[in-house]
Amino acid sequence: MSTLGSGEKTKRGNTIMATTNCTICKTQIKGYGHNASPIAKNGTACDKCNASHIVPTRMALMGVSSPLEAASLVASEVHLIKTIYGTEVAA
Numbered sequence: 001m002s003t004l005g006s007g008e009k010t011k012r013g014n015t016i017m018a019t020t021n022c023t024i025c026k027t028q029i030k031g032y033g034h035n036a037s038p039i040a041k042n043g044t045a046c047d048k049c050n051a052s053h054i055v056p057t058r059m060a061l062m063g064v065s066s067p068l069e070a071a072s073l074v075a076s077e078v079h080l081i082k083t084i085y086g087t088e089v090a091a
């Protein structure tokens with residue numbers, strides 16, 4: 001049980017962290033979360049979305065994968081990116 005607010009320290013010296021929700025799946029993030037770029041520009045992603053969406057997209061964009069693999073990875077994220085940004089984002 002805790003009545004401490006964000007930024008305050010517990011008796012054991014642990015700092016209470018503000019809770020935030022994942023920009024992608026909207027679930028509450030445990031811990032610090034991850035930068036949601038390039039799926040969402042100013043968002044925070046949970047561990048699951050980071051592993052399943054953010055990292056594969058970054059790898060594809062960096063050219064780590066083969067061109068065909070990169071194209072299919074990014075294409076699979078187009079729907080998700082449109083969902084977050086709205087339909088005006090060019091694919």
Ligand SMILES: [Zn+2]
Nearest residue numbers: 022025046049
């Ligand atoms: Zn998530």
